[in-house]
Amino acid sequence: MATFYIPTINMMGNGSLDEAAEAIKSHGFKTALIITDAMLNKIGVVAKIQSLLGTVGVKSVVYDGTNPNPTTRNVSEGLALLKQHNCDCVISLGGGSPHDCAKGVALLATNGGDIRDYEGVDRSAKPQLPLISINTTAGTASEMTRFCIITDPDRHIKMAIVDKNVTPLMSVNDPALMMGMPKGLTAATGMDALTHAIEAYVSSAATPITDACALKAVTMISENLRTAVNQGDNVAAREAMAYAEFMAGMAFNNASLGYVHAMAHQLGGFYNLPHGVCNAVLLPHVQQYNARACAGRLKDIAAAMGVDVSAMDDQQGASACIAAIVELARDVAIPAGLSELGVKAEDFDTLATNALKDACSITNPVQGSHADIVAIFTRAM
Template sequence: MSSTIILPSTNLLGKDCLEKALDIIQQQGFTKALIVTDAVLNQIGLVAEVTKQLEDRQISFEIYDGTQPNPTIDNVTQGLESLVNHDCDLIISIGGGSPHDCAKGIALVATNGGHISDYEGINKATEAPFPLIAINTTAGTASEMTMFSVITDEERHIKMAIVDQKVTPLISVNDPNLMLAMPSSLTAATGMDALTHAIEAYVSVAANPITDTVALKAISLISQYLPICVNDGNNLEAREQMAYAQFMAGMAFNNALLGYVHAMAHQLGATYHLPHGVCNAVLLPHVQRFNASTNPEKFADIATAMGRDISGLSPEAASLLAIEAMEELSAKVGIPATLSELGVCANDIDKLSVNTLEDVCCLTNPRQATKQEIAMIFTAAM
């Protein structure tokens, strides 16, 4: 089976790389940017760190900061209006997954026309997107470098997964200086999202030697550095290592895709507006317990990457250690243990299960499930 490796053409990582990114924008002749972000990042002054440097380079800008934590169709529509009305020639997303996903939606519709829901599914766009530079402030979603955009359709109560090479940003920026402001709860949630990306990609049926290599390294780094970042948010070295880890996890799932953890978490996010990373963290061990029998050797690798000693154990026994390590890391960084604690209602499990099986992320899960089996996993996570 052939493999395709998709990435932005330029990826800047490491402390102070923001300046280099803005130099590139200036060199390429862009004159006016639409900044897509959220109100909190604007209020705490993080956006100003970028806009000041734009001003220094005589690049004007307009700010759209209406992005919701689970960006909506309405957010894309409003951002697109702002792009057109202010005659911008570039989009800059600043934030975590939500602003990046919103900006990707705007960029796609700006050049392809129609409505964002027209692009739900895989590779529906025909034109390259509007130029987009994604400046990341969280170590988790990897949306700054992937071909995924998840937009909430509030009327249908679903999250639309848009998987399209054409939503890949031109440039991704991971400067850990911009991640120091992340509160510990967000650090934990986004870090567990990155761990989920790496694990789902590693056990995916579409995995290849490249995705396997970066996924395992990401799992190892996250296991080591996420607790440090949660306990000491100003540890720049740990933040930088998490920035690399989430980027590698993004490389892995952007090319090997995901599985049932994400398919199920998308339904919880659409129904209850819960934080995506928290949903992933709660579901992760339950889904992998379901998957483990398909390839216990791979789960033994995960156990080793998470710091477990598997010497003398069968792959089946080692795979149980991997699942135990997932649960322990989640607890260590303060994630609730059950869906009940998040307010999920048992009466909704049937509908959640039906919608899960319609999610594109199901396709590459290593073990295919019936609706009843998905419902059993939801129930186990309650």
């Protein structure tokens, strides 16, 4: 049996932000808590959203303290502000960090307790407070998934909360909000989306529906990411990446992920590193490991990336896939190895132990040992 999760309403394309304001009004919300980060507030994007809400009669208050890797403290601070102002909905504005923080706040607003209580799969009892997620990046797909990643600073780990009740009510992907993304962020979030698509396609929980979404996302990312990075004002490339990251999200939201994310979560939690960059560095090394079980699927991905695989067998196709991933990462200036990010080999034992506990590890196509994970980290240095 397969279950397919997705928000009830998903608005896409140029101008969708204006339509979203009317949709928010139609739900009868009175006061929204906007969860975002300091930069989006500083450059005026938050003020634009507040103005739009004001025109449809919705009051708003702002929490802009979200860290790049949102923490348990961020969730607690946001929840306190929500309660103080009796907010009846939450609006997340930004990329994965504000979206995940907002999911944590909205979940606790109705279920109570501490966000640590919900680590794992479907631990909540009640639907969260209504959440509208307005996306400004093209990578995490957190605006439409049931995944919520929160850093626990006390344990130095990222908690994976996978819960149908953190799925937003509405997602908004207006590429006009993505035009100002700098090159580095565009590259990291784009490679994050590619990782979502590839891990979903080789996942042990893949279905024909997730396969279709994943392969189309791989093709669109391969065709548009370089342009989006190098020509940030290219509307067509930005819109294509918005659609691609959403389809990759549809794929992994339902097929889940694998060792790339399970390992990247540990790097992010331990060293406070950017998630998309960690994924990009690990991706080819994990797929090299997975090739023993899913070479044919990796060959399909190579074809989706534009490689002519017609004369290749499955193992050759898998090698071509890994080479294409490395080439794309290099073209968008992703670091070549973990050593460039300050990762230390003496930490691999702890990182591997925690990676195998991560919910994302369950659907990796090869179930490995602690030593296997340490070996992958080592190759990725």
